[in-house]
Amino acid sequence: MHDIKFIKKNPLVFDDSLKKRNLQPCSSKIIKIHNEYLEHLNLKQKLLEEKNSLSKSFVRKKDNVESIKKLVYELKAKIDNLTDLAELKLNELNELMMFLPNILSKNVPRGDSEKDNKIIKEHGEIKNFNFKPKNHLELAENLGLLDYKKAIKISGSRFSILKSDLAKLHRGLINFLLDNNSLEFGFEEYVVPELVKSEALEGTGQLPKFEEDLFKTNFNNLYLIPTSEVPLTNLNRESIINKKDIPLKYTTFTNCFRAEAGASGTDTKGLMREHQFGKVELVTISEPHKSESELNNMISCVENILKKLSIPYRIVELCSGDIGFSSSYTLDIEIWMPGQNKYREVSSCSNCTDFQSRRMKMRIKNFENGEIYYPHTLNGSSLAIGRLLISILENYQNEDGTIKIPPILKDYTNGLSIISNGKKI
C-alpha cells in the first residue's frame, strides 16, 4: 500500500515509477479521489462533534429533551449519508491502490523483460567436462532416484518424487542451508504455517492481484503459501516493534505451492518448475535507512552457500519490466546448470521498502522520542532446494553417470560421498 501523503507531495516520482513498469500513471486520479474523500470526511466529523455535544448536554439539562432528540435524529441522517459517501471514496481509493506495485528504486535499470536485466557479478569457474554433461532429469532417472511418472499418477504434472540418496541429499541440503543462515548470519530459525489467511497474502502483496497463482483450500478459505516470505513477513503484522529489537532476521524451510498458471510449456519436467517445491527463506525487518545494507547482507549469506558448494553463479539486477509487484529493488542469483548450459534463477532477494509493512500495518516505535514509522521488509530465497539439487547433480556428475557429493555436504548426508545407482560406494 502506498502513502497517500507521499503521492500528494511527489506525484511525478510516483508516476515515473509506474511508467517505468509499463503501467499507466495515475497519481492525479488518486489525489482527486482522496480529496473527495476528505471533503466528505471533514463535514462528517463536524456533524459528529455537534451530535456528541448534544448527547453530553443531555446529562445536565433534562429540559428540551424532545428538541435534542429531534436534532440528533436529523444529524444522524446527514452523518449516515456522509459516512456512506466517504466510505465509497475510500473503498474506491483502496481498490485502486491495492493493485499498484511498489515504487521502484532509482537504481532499477529500465527494461521490458528479463533480457534487459543487468549482470553485476559473476563468480566461480564453469567446469569443462570432457564428455557431454547430462541434465538432472536424465541423471536422476538413470540412477533410479527421481520418479516423476509416479508423481503424475498420484498428483499430476509438475510434481515429482525423490528417492533414497536423492531424498537424503534433499534433506541434508535443508539442514546445511538453515545452519548457514542461522549460525553464520544470525537469522533466527522458525517453523511456520504453510496455510495462511487472505489477509496475510494481502500484506505481502500476492493478493488481490495474483489470486490465480495461488492454491486456495476449502478450509476457512486458507491458501497454501507460494513462499514462506508470507508467514515470516507477517509475523509482526498489525503490531508495533520496539526499535531496539530491529533488525529482525528470520529463516525457515517450508514447502511452497504455486499454480504456475502462466508457465505452460516451459520447464515442464523435473525439478525446475513445480507446483510444490522446498525452499529455505530469509526475511529481514529493517530500519528504513539500513535496508540497502541488509540486502547486501542477505546476498552475502546466499553467496556464502554457493561458494561453499563451489557452484558457479552470477548476480543479476532485475530491470523494471521483470521486477516483482512488492519489490522496489531485486537482485536475482543464478546458478550454473551444465545440463541446460545456462544460468538459472535459484534465489531472488528483494527490498520491499515500506510497501509491505504499510499493507500489514507493521510499525517500529522509538520509545525514546515516541516516534512511530514503517520498517523496510526484505526477503530472499536461500535457497530453492529443487533448483539447487539440479545444479549439484549436473555440476558434480561423472562420465559414468554417478554423482559426487560436494565435500561440504558430507556431514549432512551421513558421510555419503557419491551417488551411484542408489547405492553408496
Add this chain to the structure above:
RNA sequence: GGAGAGAUGGCAGAGUGGUCGAAUGCACCGGUCUUGAAAACCGGCAAGGAUGCAAGUCCUUCCAGGGUUCGAAUCCCUGUCUCUCCGCCA
C-alpha cells in the same frame, strides 16, 4: 465431530448504559539515589485520522458487521476466531 467458555491497550487483567480511551500490575521510557548495577522512589507511557505555521482542537477505535438508545466497551442479533473438556488423530 459433541459440550462449554471467551475475545479490552506491548502483555496480564478490571470494568454491565453518561467526563471510560478505559482501573491495577508487569513491561517500556525519563529522572532521583548509587563508584556502577540492582532495588526503592518520583514522573511519563494506545493507535489511526482530520485540521492548523505551530501550540492545540476535533473525529474514530475495547474481535468484525448490523441493531436498540439522546448516549454503548457495557444491552440485542449475526459472523469470525480463540480456549477448555470429550471423541478422533501425526
